[in-house]
Each structure stands twice: as C-alpha cells, then as structure tokens.
Amino acid sequence: MKVAVIQMSPVFLDKKASWQKLKALILEAIGEGASVITWAETLLPGYPVWMGMTDSARWNQPEQKRAYSTYVREAVSLDGPIVTEMREIASEHEIMLMGGILEAGISSVYCTLLTIGFEGEILGRHRKIKTTYDERLIWADGDIEGLRTYDTPEGKIGGLNCWENWIPLARAALHQEGEMIHVAVWPGSYSLTKDITRFMAMEGRSWILSACGVYRGEDFGHLSLDDFPMRDEMLKAGGLYSGGSMIVGPTGEIIAGPLPDYDEGILYADVYKRTVVEERQNFDYSGHYSRPDLLTLTRK
Template structure:
C-alpha cells in the first residue's frame, strides 16, 4: 500500500524582508518533516494585505510609487540565490516542496508557485489571473508555466488562490493527471473550505491548501492603517482526500503545520466512478483547447 506524508504550513514572512522570509521558509520546510511540503501564496516577497499603494482610478502618488519600489525590491529573481537556497534544503531532506513567492522579472512582478524536489529546483507556475487590486501589483502568467511534476510516487501541481475558481484551469490540470493539488492561498474565508473540498471531489485528487497567518505586526508600523485589525489573514489551511473528506484542519487563529499520511491507493478508488476528463467527459459535446506557448513581448533579440 503506497503512502506519502504531506504537510501544509500556515505562517507568514515579514513584509519587505527577503532575507527574513527565506530564513523562515527554510526553517519551516525542515520543521515539517514531510515528503511533500506546501507553503502559502507570496510567502517570499510578501502579500501586502490591506495596503492600497495610494491608488485611485486615474491617480498615483509619489508615496505609492515609493512603496511599490520597496515591494519590487523585496521580490526574488528566478533563478537566483533564494531559489538556490531552497533547492539545497529539499536536496538535503530528499523531499518535494511548493513555495509561494513573488517573482521579479524585469520591471514586472508575478505571483508564482515554485517547485522543488530531491534534485533541486524543478520549475514554477505563474498565476494566470491576479484578483482585483492584485492587478496593479502583478502581471498575468501565460500557458507556458502549467507544470505537473512527477515525484515518482504521485503527480504534483499547483493553483494559486482564486485560480482554483477557474473551471478551465482545473480541467487542464485534471487532464495532466494531477494527484496532489497544491493550493497556496491567502483566502481565509469559510467559503474557501467548500472550494477545496469541491476541487478534491471533482478532480479526485488530494488537496493541500496552505494559507498565511498574518498579524498586523507583520506589516511595518509606518504602513498601519486605522482599519487594520490585529489579524490580517486568519489561515484556514487544510488537507482534503480525493473523496472530499477533511484529513487535517482547517487551522485557524495561529501559525502551525498540518500533516497527514496520504494513502495513494485512495486515488484509483475515488476515480472508480468519476473521471472529469475520462469516462465522465463528453468530448462529443464539450472540448477545451489549451495554449501552452510562451507569450513574450519582444522576440528575436538573439542569445
């Protein structure tokens, strides 16, 4: 009987402190002691919950531009030293990890999920659709970063936060054979729990959702607003079985690490009566075309 130990980490890193964020990520992956470890959305680079960068429609300010400069500076480059450091950790532990980060690529930022394994860095997924005000911070990914990683024991993929609400994204991942659906997020609403159970049941996959737990103290004091409560992101990390049963969590009101032993034989058992892209599909009625080419703004500049 094939089994795998999985962990989801509920924590936050200090905003605008890349070195501190990296140190926390390294420590938490080691502390998790699992074969697959998932860290929350934007753990490296930070999720600036409650900050508006002083933007209104048709208006920007010097203060907002300076704040964005700080945010850009805290993001990581890929490849880069932070990626190398995390790759060293997973090589040492012989584990896989999915880590939420903010990638700096030129003058544009992307919300990404980074994949690591026993051989080091394995690739990334860029968030396809930033939500609401995230769009003035992050660019849109394209179809070229939709990996599903074969760990040898199971196939690992990721959808970041509200990408989990994109039916065609989910269908694409199911078609790629995802077994362990990783959902780094900052959505702490009760409704998120229903979504995670739905994805597990629809995809007949294990769902590993890691959320941040962010206190106001995690935001620099000079950026505190009068309407900020003591807790800005209140967790809700959870692990769900392929039949939608909660195996661990949801965790609230604190940092922590949830672990579960996954019986991988539950995957074929769950798929016995439902396969969204197989015997329960109707290709004579519905079809999906996926464009996985890279969409670069400038090409033909040589090596």
C-alpha cells in the same frame, strides 16, 4: 507519502527574514518525514495585503509608488540565493517544495507558484494567469508555461494560485495531465477557501493541499515609513488574513486542519495514489466520465 502544509506569517517585505522563518519550518517538516512541503501564495516576501486597506487605486499616488518599489525590491529571483538554498535543501533531503513567491521579472513582478523537484531541480514556475482585482496594480499577468503536473511517488501533482482555483478550465488543464494531488495557495482565509477546497477534492477525486498565510496589522511595525508610508495606517488594521490551511481527501473529508485563527504551524497527512484510483471508479471527469468527442479543452 507524507505531505506538509506550512501556515505562517511572513516578515513582511523582508524576503531574507521571511525565508529564514520559512526554512526553519521546512526543516521541521523534513524532520517529521514530509516528502512534499507547501506554503502560501507569495509568502516571500508577503501578499500585498495593504492594497485593499489603503488608497491604492488613486492615480499617481506617491505613497503607493513608494510601497510598490519596496515590494519589487524584495522580489525573489529564480537564480538568486534564496531559490538556490531551496534547491540545495530539496536535493539533500530528496523532497519536493511547492509554494508561493513574488518572482522578479525584468522590471515587473509575478505571483508565482514555484516547484522544486526531489533532485533539487526547478521543475516549473506557474505565474498566476489572471491577477485578481487590486492585485492588477502590483502583479503582471502570467502565462500557461507552468500550468502542468509533476511526478511524485503517489501520483502527479499540480497547483494553482488563489482564485485560479475557481477557474474550471484551469483545473481541467491539470486534470488532463493526470493530476492526483493538487496544491492550492492563498493569502489566507478559511471562509474564502473552505468550500472550494472540498469541492475540488470531490470534483477531481484528488488530494488537496490548501496552504494559507497569516497577516495581522501588528506585523507591519518593523517597517520604516520611508519604505512603507502606510505603516501606521496598517498597524491599526487588526486581523487581516486568519489562515485556514487544510488538507482534504478525495471524498471531500478534511484530513488535517484548519488551524485556529491566526495560528502558525504545520499540517501533515499521508496521501496515497491508490485512494484516488479507488474513488475514481465511479467518477473520473478527465477519464471514463468524460466525452472528449463532444467537449475538449484547447491550450493556446
């Protein structure tokens, strides 16, 4: 089964334009025969990269409030036109889509890993269970409703958002459900992801699809100061997140990627259930190498 990892820069704070860009790459990956296609954390409409670069934590700061309101405006509704079009593409081409969106709630927003199945159905939405550092000023905490796996022809697939991949119990929850292919979505930094990606592959004897974004200061130029008061400050920021997407096999070998820093493109690999089974002969930490009579994971 061919899988694809898309690495791209969003049209920041413009979900419609970002979707058009992402859609073109999805269709390109379909043309190359990909059956499962992934992309980075909250790529639609972008990761809140400005939070670590501006005066984001100051209480009652008007510029931050304005940027936040623009960000919330650009959140993606699960019953809206973008997700509807994703579902149509998945159904028409019999593919699975699994990638990051900023999900619109009633008033709050969530860092969501959305999974759309081969028949175009929404299989699940995994809202990040614990937002990281300054993300807590933007995103609401999620839940474990979407912390599960889904069937593919080459084994069960699951996924986690960014630093959730560093939470052993979150990884274990997916392994308990038989995960063989793992999607890890990030804002984009090879230095941040290279070690944990290979570790997860070796730990789980699993295929790892690590999807990263690309962010540069110059990408903020299209925004108005009314929508994004920190625009000029961000334009001077230079390189922010350089990418680092890769696909890693069950023994920890890098199969595809990483792309050169700040490049956009698509990585491909063929993944096989049989390879996972072979590698789990000597280590299967949710199977024969576990002791559920001594150690168990309990969901709440």
